Amino acid sequence: MSSQVRSQEIVADYLSRLERALAGAPRARREEILADVRAHIEEASAGLTGEAELLSMLDRLGEPAGVAEAALEGEPAPVPRRAGLLEVLALVLTPVFWPAGVILLWTSSGWNVRDKLIGTLLPPGGYIGVLFGFPLIFLRIAYTCGGGSTTINGVTTGFSNCPPPPPGWVSGLYYASTLLWFLLPVLSGVYLGLRLRRR
């Protein structure tokens, strides 16, 4: 392996270690420091002969961890705790007992605002649930067969008074909506659970 390729590999390895070490820094700062260090290495490499000198130069540059530490000094405390009791309760309760779940959801710091909105709006009790719920109930009532029995001359006959069956598409919509109505809380809960793990 030619020495130039080897040198490039060593430098690339250093820079990728530095990039990983800087993962906790804001992106702009990370990019800035990486660019500066890259330029430094280029400048310094001009006068170097051989791998040993390159390695010495990188030693003087310092361990990536050390450089990253300097980059992260004075930062506020890192991301809030991931999954405490509050978050677990919120996760369990939101699909089951919506008001309590939502209150816990919003007071927890485990999710950002977007996720909290998703948890709030999806069924069972969320606004979308209301939108779904009323038409569903209306449809149910509208298409329920009424019925009863009458007694005429001692003969009891039952009758049923069914409205004409709903058109196919309404039926389909009804079933689809019902399915969604039950499915979405579960999906919402799963989604929030995943987002919690991501942080």
Add this chain to the structure above:
Amino acid sequence: MEVTVTQMRKGLLEYCVMALLAEQPRYGYELVQELGRSDGLLISDGTIYPLLSRLRRDGAVETSWRESSQGPPRKYYALTEPGRRRLAAFSAEWRSFSAAVSEILGRGAVR
């Protein structure tokens, strides 16, 4: 003792950088070489870049690009007006502070 030296270095390095920039604008590698001449100021070359980044965010230095005959353009750092004021304030503090410390240390009990 180790901790104190490290802390001193950390606190003072930025003012040394600013003082070097007060003389003239410099690019990163140039600053590293200047600081390297004085023993013990810069332990790891790489740490100067986060420092410069912070100084720029604080408004103490500003950057500009200049063509270089030796290769790609270089990023030059220059001291800003607020940076100059901050350096001057530190300078005054440092003079009296270090004089006091030196005087006490020099009272004969310390060889």
